[in-house]
Amino acid sequence: MNYDIIVIGSGPGGYVTAIRAAQLGFKTAIIEKENLGGICLNWGCIPTKALLKSAHVFNYLKHAEEYGLNKVDNPGFDFTKVIQRSRGVASKMSGGIQFLMKKNKIDVILGTAKVKPGKKVSVVDAEGKTTEYAAQNIIIATGARSRELPNLPQDGKKVIGYRQALSLPEQPKSMIVVGSGAIGIEFADFYNTMGTKVTMVEFLPNIVPLEDEEVSKHVEKSLKKSGIDIMTNASVESVDTSGEGVKAKVKTATGEITLEADILLSAVGISANIEGIGLEEVGIKTDKGRVLVNEWYQTSVPGYYAIGDIIPTQALAHVASAEGITCVEKIKGIHTEKIDYGNIPGCTYCHPEIASVGLTEKQAKEKGYEIKVGKFPFSASGKATANGDVDGFIKVIFDAKYGEWLGAHMVGDGVTDMIAEAVVARKLETTGHEILKSIHPHPTLSETVMEAVAAAYGEVIHI
Ligand SMILES: Cc1cc2nc3c(=O)[nH]c(=O)nc-3n(C[C@H](O)[C@H](O)[C@H](O)COP(=O)(O)OP(=O)(O)OC[C@H]3O[C@@H](n4cnc5c(N)ncnc54)[C@H](O)[C@@H]3O)c2cc1C
DSSP: OEEEEEEEOOSTTHHHHHHHHHHTTOOEEEEESSOTTHHHHHHSHHHHHHHHHHHHHHHHHHTGGGGTOOOOSSOOOOHHHHHHHHHHHHHHHHHHHHHHHHHTTOEEEESEEEEETTTEEEEEOTTSOEEEEEEEEEEEOOOEEEOOOTTSOOOSSSEEOHHHHTSOSSOOSEEEEEOOSHHHHHHHHHHHHTTOEEEEEOSSSSSSTTSOHHHHHHHHHHHHHTTOEEEOSOEEEEEEOSSSSEEEEEEETTEEEEEEESEEEEOSOEEEOOTTSSHHHHTOOEETTEEOOOTTOBOSSTTEEEOGGGSSSOOOHHHHHHHHHHHHHHHHTOOOOOOOGGGOOEEEOSSSOEEEEEOOHHHHHHTTOOEEEEEEEGGGOHHHHHHTOOOOEEEEEEETTTOOEEEEEEESTTGGGTHHHHHHHHHTTOOHHHHHTSOOOSSOTTHHHHHHHHHHTTOOSOO
8 A cells, every 4th residue: 555654653743744744635644553642642741631630620629718619528539530531531632633534534554563664664453464555755753651760660550650640540648759850740749639648859959950940949849838748869779669669769968768658650751662663674863762853854764754752852742743744844845944942832730830931041141141031920910819829920031132032931820821922922033022012911811921021121010
């Protein structure tokens, strides 16, 4: 069977690529060995947000009196049902991809794919039958899995990765979370809110280490206040699972300690799925565990492309999708733009939420910019006060000389929906002036962005 484009993997990289390819008139097939939608829909972005929503609602119930409502006596939950809801949301979204494939006349091939020389792909289906397909262009989007450290081998029961954390049969009483990137933080927040005693261990001096330092410090304070124990500058040296729960030896600046918990969640990053997919046979080059590509996602072998978590760009769903779209548009030969990796928003959906784009204050200074920084706290926002959630702030960084918007860093309820303003503004190369002259609706949380920009220019109104 011959196709114009075969996409391997149906995550947000693969399925979006396939749809854009079909829109552009390519005869397209997509191959998937698990469920349509990849990690994002089945084991990542979506089911985690469903769990966090349950935690959020539970938290509201506990604080009903603060809103003038009757106290909810003994608010509780059924952990299995909370997990079931999250799994249900994931499978609904996966079903939606099935519909989109059909609508766009994309052939869905279920099985495990391997690339072959001569622009061919072999697929082994569930019955073990192998079928070979050919295509003018093969796009590899096989994604990634939870990274396993040698001293933290995952047994899936007591030392777990994100898949198990999303589907535990019962709620652990205590949990050690190793790693405080977005994945670690979101699970720590969910389990802590539901009543699990959570201890977080981070190797670096700050949690959410990629964020602006002020944001990291603020989130650390908020999470500690909510009951999470946080250890920074600390590393898990070994784990012992021989007893009832888990014992983790942790090296800290002041010596070694042993933490005990029911379960340990390893959230120390991801490993790209580059093994066993035929890369060596075809001669596709990799480096440090990722597939090497040029700016149009071509691998070292013509006709083979790679996008998403398997290449060394930011491991985010929206990045994977954008790469796939860019890749097929370039194959089609239409005018398309390269992705600006300096303008990718990153969001973490803990409470308070975190969202950022562009340079941190430290990075801006290191690059030699003379900067103007503006900050606006949610405690001065009418909408945040009405919402009863004033934890957080907006921080914006401008180049003092030409007014370029260098970075936006947000922490607080709703900021993951607000960061897009900064992304669009930066794309349009606006200065603070255009933001101040773009009237933001009142009362909204979005006003805080305008106020933070005003603060950078010495014109802030409400503080
Ligand atoms: C817990 C968690 C939460 C996350 N939350 C967010 C978030 O809020 N926002 C965000 O932007 N990102 C989030 N991410 C990251 C996001 O999920 C990934 O960046 C994204 O899924 C990458 O998309 P992808 O298409 O490259 O690969 P994937 O989504 O990993 O999809 C790859 C697909 O390829 C299939 N596959 C692999 N090998 C083969 C083969 N040989 N043959 C056939 N099929 C194959 C796999 O089964 C899989 O379905 C999260 C990740 C995790 C783990």
